[in-house]
Amino acid sequence: MLPNTGKLAGCTLFITGASRGIGKAIALKAAKDGANIVIAAKTAETHPTLPGTIYTAAAEIEAAGGKALPCIVNVREEQQIINAVEKAVKTFGGIDILVNNASAISLTGTLETETKKVNLMMEVNVRGTYLTSKTCLPYLRKSRNPHILNLSPPMNLNPMWFKNHCAYTISKYGMSMCVLGMAEEFRGEVAVNALWPKTAIRTAAMDMLGGAGIEKQCRKTDIIADAAYCILTKPKSFTGNFVIDEDLLREEGVKDFDAYAITPGHPLMPDFFLD
Numbered sequence: 001m002l003p004n005t006g007k008l009a010g011c012t013l014f015i016t017g018a019s020r021g022i023g024k025a026i027a028l029k030a031a032k033d034g035a036n037i038v039i040a041a042k043t044a045e046t047h048p049t050l051p052g053t054i055y056t057a058a059a060e061i062e063a064a065g066g067k068a069l070p071c072i073v074n075v076r077e078e079q080q081i082i083n084a085v086e087k088a089v090k091t092f093g094g095i096d097i098l099v100n101n102a103s104a105i106s107l108t109g110t111l112e113t114e115t116k117k118v119n120l121m122m123e124v125n126v127r128g129t130y131l132t133s134k135t136c137l138p139y140l141r142k143s144r145n146p147h148i149l150n151l152s153p154p155m156n157l158n159p160m161w162f163k164n165h166c167a168y169t170i171s172k173y174g175m176s177m178c179v180l181g182m183a184e185e186f187r188g189e190v191a192v193n194a195l196w197p198k199t200a201i202r203t204a205a206m207d208m209l210g211g212a213g214i215e216k217q218c219r220k221t222d223i224i225a226d227a228a229y230c231i232l233t234k235p236k237s238f239t240g241n242f243v244i245d246e247d248l249l250r251e252e253g254v255k256d257f258d259a260y261a262i263t264p265g266h267p268l269m270p271d272f273f274l275d
Contacts, residue, residue, distance in 0.1 A: 002226035008033035017102030025221035031066025040073035075128030126174030153273035154242035183240035
């Protein structure tokens with residue numbers, strides 16, 4: 001596990017989809033430094049099957065040592081993004097880091113993917129990431145060490161990653177293209193990077209997609225949180241990178257990866273888009 005260094009103390013992080021899973025794990029890691037966390041997610045009332053709301057996440061963040069601002073944000077709604085960003089700036093004085101974590105998934109073939117599912121993935125993954133970045137950028141440019149981090153994969157054009165879920169792949173690569181473009185556009189001003197797990201991560205989405213027993217082949221969200229922390233504490237000159245969690249943590253000197261496993265010693269399932 002990667003120890004906290006205190007480098008994010010007083011920094012304001014705007015994290016989409018932070019009410020549970022990977023987004024919440026990144027928030028809690030930063031909160032241990034005493035960071036301010038804007039929880040920009042859409043779950044305000046308890047969901048019948050999914051754990052957590054923006055308010056339960058806020059309580060956990062405060063308990064971990066951070067300050068929390070829960071905001072109801074569906075990234076498909078531009079005005080909700082704008083309102084939350086304005087509230088964040090008013091509350092904390094600015095935004096230092098944006099984590100585009102909110103994502104929609106449907107691992108279905110072209111003929112099986114309903115139009116509303118196509119729209120959902122394109123609007124959340126690509127358009128939501130683009131608009132949230134666009135809205136935060138004027139404030140990020142004023143920060144001392146600003147970062148945008150997208151939870152998206154390296155762009156692997158091997159057709160096997162398109163054939164079974166073309167719409168999903170296009171939408172995730174759309175997030176990655178935001179990294180490619182914005183890293184270059186704002187080079188020297190704002191760092192823009194992507195982070196992706198080497199193996200499957202245990203989240204509510206994974207439990208839903210993978211079925212019973214899948215968790216044994218997964219790692220905890222802690223590995224992504226540690227890798228994200230490592231990226232977000234680097235200087236803004238570290239930009240335009242497509243980072244794989246395990247590779248980065250090995251470079252940082254982490255040796256015990258069993259600590260991240262749900263079931264240590266059990267074979268792990270490789271994640272999508274990595275050959």
